[in-house]
Amino acid sequence: MIVAMQENATEEQINGVIEVMEESGVHVHRTTGAMQTILAAVGNTAGLDLSKFEVLAGVMHVHRISAPYKLAGRAFRPEGTVVEFPNGAVIGGQKIAIMAGPCTIENRDQLFAIAASVKAAGGSFLRGGAYKPRTSPYSFQGLGIPGLELMREAAAAHGLATVSEVMEIAQIGPMLPYVDCFQVGARNMQNFNLLRELGQVRKPVLLKRGIAATVEELLLSSEYILSGGNYDVILCERGIRTYETSTRNTMDISAIPVLHKLTHLPVVADPSHGTGRRDMVAPMAKASVAAGADALLIEIHPNADKSVSDAAQTLYLDQFEKLVKELRLIATAVGRTL
Amino acid sequence: MIVAMQENATEEQINGVIEVMEESGVHVHRTTGAMQTILAAVGNTAGLDLSKFEVLAGVMHVHRISAPYKLAGRAFRPEGTVVEFPNGAVIGGQKIAIMAGPCTIENRDQLFAIAASVKAAGGSFLRGGAYKPRTSPYSFQGLGIPGLELMREAAAAHGLATVSEVMEIAQIGPMLPYVDCFQVGARNMQNFNLLRELGQVRKPVLLKRGIAATVEELLLSSEYILSGGNYDVILCERGIRTYETSTRNTMDISAIPVLHKLTHLPVVADPSHGTGRRDMVAPMAKASVAAGADALLIEIHPNADKSVSDAAQTLYLDQFEKLVKELRLIATAVGRTL
C-alpha cells in the first residue's frame, strides 16, 4: 500500500498517518519529495481496508500495490489448476470441456433427451437447475431433490458428470450424493458464508461472476473457498450489467484472458446467460473459445421455446450439436482440442 | 404484455406466437396494421418471462405494459405504508427518522457512547453489525450474538429501536430477541430464500438495494417479503455501481422520488455506503432529505478513524450531531419534521 500525501501536508498530518498505518500492523517507509511525501507500507496488507487511510487528514490518494488475494493468484500455482472429475473429465487442461443442460430440470423425458445430446456432442457435463433463484415470487421455483435424482440417473446413463446450483448452506449436504460440481450462481458470488462452507467440501465448485462484480472481487470470492482447503474452483464469466440493452447482459470476453493472467484457476464461459438471446449464443461461444475459455456452459432443451425458464437463451438440441462441431474447429485453430 | 411482430411476419408465425401466448394462460387481442401486427396479452401476466416470446419466429419486440409486482405497487396502498416500532418510532410518516450506529459492533464502550449520541441527536434507531459480509476472507467477521446482546442493552438504555443485518436463514431465529428490524444487505437483495423466510417473520425488514439492482428488481425483491404476509418493508437506497470512481458507489438520489411514485413502501437513504467517503456524507444526507427520504441511515463511531470496518465513511459523533441539526432545517424546508 502506498499513501500519497497532499502537497501541503504538514509534518503533524504525516506523522498521524504513519501512526495509523503502524497500528494496522505494517512497517512504513517514508519518501520525502520536493513536492510530495509518499508513505509505503511494508508487510501483510492483504486484509487492510484502504479507504480507511484515504480520509485521514493530509492524504491525497491511497493505492494498493499488491493483490488482495493470495491463494487465487497466478504465482501460487504458475502451471495452472486442472480440476478432475469422477467420470474422467478435466477442466483446465489442453482439452476444452462442454457443460450443457436445461436451465430447470423439468421431467425425466426432458432430461434424458438432453443427456443423450450432451454425450452425442462430445460433452462431459450435464448441468441442470433443481433450486431456482427467480426474480419474481410468482415464478416456478424448481423440483428440488427429486430433480437431482433424475439428473444423477440421466448423467450416469451417459457417463456424464453433474453440475447444479446450490443456493444456501442447508442444501449442501442433501445435494452431495447428486452433484459432482456445485455451482454458485451470480447472485451468491458474495454470499461469503456459503463460500466458506463450500471451502470445507471436497467437490469442485463452479463460481459464477456476479453481474456487477469486478474481476478482482471474483478472485476474492474464490479465495474464500480456497482458504478452506478446497482448491478445485472453476471461475465462470456469464455477462455483466452495463447500460447496453440489446443483450440481457454484456458478456465480458476480455475477462477470460485477464483471469488467465491473474489466476491459476480454470475459466468457463456461459454464453447463454452472457447474452440472454438464443441467436447470440453461437457467436459468443466461438468468441469464448478463441479468447481462451477452458470450458463452455450452454443451456439446451429439446423444446427450447417451451422451457419453463430462460427459454429465450436456450438452444434446441440440434442447434447445440451443430455448434459444438463448429467450436471444435475454433479449438483446433487456437491449438486445443474439444 | 404486447408482442410487436416484424413487418414481414407470416400468418403462420403470428399464429405460432398466439399459440404460445395462450398456452401461457393469457387471452390474446390481435391488431392487424397496414405494416405490423400487434398481439396484446390480456390476463395475469405478472409471472410471465417476456424474453421467452422475444425469440419466437417473426417477433420484433415484446413489451411489458403492467408492473411485474403487485403488493409493492403504489395502487395497493395509495396512502403509503407507515411502519411502527415498539419504542414508538415510525418510518413512513411526516416525521423523518434517524438510524445510526457503527458498521461493526466492537465493544460495550463503543456502543454505549454511540447509543447516547443517537439519542442526543434525536434519533430513534441504533444500527450495528454483528455478522459482517466481508469481501476478503482475511478481514474481521463480526461478534455475532454477544454483539447483539450489547446492542439490545445499549438501545434499551436510551429508548432506541435496534436494526442489524441478517445474512442467512439460520440467523433469523437467534436474532429475533435482539432486533426490532432485520436489515437485508445489498449483496442479499436477491437471496430469495432469505427473503421468503423474512416474509414469515412479524418484524419490519429494511431491504437494501443491490449495487447493480434496478428499482424494479428492488420492488420485486420486496414482493417476496410482502407475499409472505410481512407488510412492514422499508426500502433503502445505498448507492449503485457505475463507471465513476471518485466515490465508492454512485448514490442514486433519484431512486427516492421514483420509488415514492411506484410504491407505498417507505424509503431510507444511506449516504455512508452511498458515497463511501466521510466528507460526502453530509451533503448527500441533505440531498436525500430534500428529495423526500423517510429516514436516514448513517454510520458513526466515537473514534471513526479507528473503526474496524468502513472507517472511511464513518462520521465522528460530533460530526453526526451537527449534521442532524442541519438536516432538521432541510426537513422543515420540505414541510416535514425530524
Added chain:
Amino acid sequence: MIVAMQENATEEQINGVIEVMEESGVHVHRTTGAMQTILAAVGNTAGLDLSKFEVLAGVMHVHRISAPYKLAGRAFRPEGTVVEFPNGAVIGGQKIAIMAGPCTIENRDQLFAIAASVKAAGGSFLRGGAYKPRTSPYSFQGLGIPGLELMREAAAAHGLATVSEVMEIAQIGPMLPYVDCFQVGARNMQNFNLLRELGQVRKPVLLKRGIAATVEELLLSSEYILSGGNYDVILCERGIRTYETSTRNTMDISAIPVLHKLTHLPVVADPSHGTGRRDMVAPMAKASVAAGADALLIEIHPNADKSVSDAAQTLYLDQFEKLVKELRLIATAVGRTL
C-alpha cells in the same frame, strides 16, 4: 506517478522502467523493499500517459499521485471562482442562480412568455437552444441565428443574461453578439478543438459533463478552456449513463460536493436532463441545492407537452415558479440565498 514493480521483477526490468521514466522527463526515486521495488516519479507528470508504463516488463501497477489538471485544481484558486455577467448576475458566490428556458427556441410568443416567467421567479438567465444536436437526422434541428436574435431581445426586455449551446467552432463568431455564456453540451465535452477555441473567447463557458465522463475527465476538459486564458468556466452535472432505466440518466448528485472539493470552478445542476422526467425535476432540483449547487438549469415551456423537443422533462411555467419558491426555502436551510 508511482510504479510498483512485480515481486519477482529483475534488476534488468527495473532499470528498463527507470530508463523509460527518465526519457519521459521525470526524475526517479527508487525504494527497494523486501518484497517489492517501488519507483516514484518526481517532476512534471501532468502530461504523462500512465498506461504506457503499465505494460513494461516487470511492472505490476502504475498509480497517478498528483492530479492530471492544474488550473482547474482547487489549490489554484482556493477561494473559489465567481463568474460575473453583464446583467449583474453572478455564479459561484453565496447566491444560487436560476437559469431556465426552452430546450428549443420555437417562436417569439413562446420565448417572451418564458423570459417573463424566469424574471418573475427571480431567475437571471434565459437559456434556449438555437442549434440542436438530435440523435435522429429526421428530427427538427433548430432555428439558428434568428432564434438567437429572439433570445437576445426577450432577455433584454427582462434584464436577463443569455445562454445557448455552441456545437462547433464555426458557430462561435456568429453567436458572440447574442450570448452571454456559451454552453458546451455533454456530447461535446471532449471536442477538444472546440474547447481550445473557447479558451480564446472572453465570455463564460458552461461546460456540461458527458454522459459517460468521469469527474476527472470533466476537469481535464475544463483545463483546455482555462489554459487558453478563459477562466470563466462553469461546470454542469446533468446525469450519467448507468444500467438503471427508470430515469433517462442517473443524476450524480455526489458530483456536486466532489467537484467543490477538487476545483474552484462553480457547479450548476441540470435536473431536467439529469432525470428526463418532468415529475422528477422538482425533487432533484431540491437535492441539488441541498448538496451545494451554485445554480440550477431548468427546461420550461408555456405548453410543455407540445414542446418540439425534450417535452417529457420540461416544466410548465407555473410548475417552475412554484418550484423556485420551494428551492428558496432549501437555499436558506443551507445558509445561502436564491
Added chain:
Amino acid sequence: MIVAMQENATEEQINGVIEVMEESGVHVHRTTGAMQTILAAVGNTAGLDLSKFEVLAGVMHVHRISAPYKLAGRAFRPEGTVVEFPNGAVIGGQKIAIMAGPCTIENRDQLFAIAASVKAAGGSFLRGGAYKPRTSPYSFQGLGIPGLELMREAAAAHGLATVSEVMEIAQIGPMLPYVDCFQVGARNMQNFNLLRELGQVRKPVLLKRGIAATVEELLLSSEYILSGGNYDVILCERGIRTYETSTRNTMDISAIPVLHKLTHLPVVADPSHGTGRRDMVAPMAKASVAAGADALLIEIHPNADKSVSDAAQTLYLDQFEKLVKELRLIATAVGRTL
C-alpha cells in the same frame, strides 16, 4: 409506437393522449381491454420523441415498436453492404480485412516500417492519426497535413489504402487527397454536423461506437451519413465504459453479431482501444474474428513502448505479424478468409 394507459385512466385522459398523438401526425388504433386501454400509432413514427408521451396524464408506458432508423436497417439491403477501396480491398465480404498502423504518425521511418509490416502480414489498410484528440491539453496533438502526406506516400509504396481520423468539418476538405477512408472517433460519434457533412462526401466512413453509446445510437449516427447519400459506412466496436477497471474499456464482442442482425453495414473490431492493453489484443482479436467481425483495426509501432500515444495497447511489428497468422486460422474455422 404503443401507448399503454394506466389501469385507472379516464376517458378524458385517453382522449387527451389520442389528440397529442394525432397532432404528431400518426393515426391511432385504440384497444380497450378489461383492465387497460392501449393506443397504437400507425404511420411514420421514426422522428417521434417517445418520452413526450410518457408524461401525459394517465399514461403508464410508451414503447417503440419499429426501429428509429431506416437506411441502416438490415431490411434496406438484406444482402449486406460491401465497401470497395481504390486499392482493390473490400470490407464486408467473405474476406476479413486487416487495418493497422500507429496511434499517431510520428515520422517517416516509423511510418514506412509500419506500412511494410502491414503489407507483409497481408493487410490492406494503413491507419494513422494526424489530428489527435487528447484528454489533456498538455499532450502532443498530432502532425496534421504533413503527417497525412507521409501516410499517403508510405501507403502508395505498398499498395495500401489509408484511414485517418477527422475531428471537425474544416478538416474534411484538406484531408480528402490523403485518405481513402475517414475515421470518426468514438468522441465524435454524436457530432451530428460532422456526420451530416460526411454524408456529402463520396469516400467511405469508419464510424466508431462512442464509449457510452448503445448499438441503437450507433445505428442512428450512421443514419446521418447514409441519409446524405454516402452508403459506404463501416461500423466499429472499440469498447464501452463499464464499472470494470482491469481493462481500459470493456470490449462488447456481442455487438458484432447484434449489429450483423440489425444492419447491412460491415463491422470492424478494434481490440487495441477495446482493451487498452497490449497483452489482451491478441485474444480479443481472435474473439472478434470468431464472432464475425469483417475487419480488424490494430495499433502497431516498431518501438511500441516509446510510441508517443497509446503505447500500452500498441503491438510490436513482430507481435502483429504473428497475430495475423493466428487470425488466419480462426478465419478458416469460421468459413472465411483473411
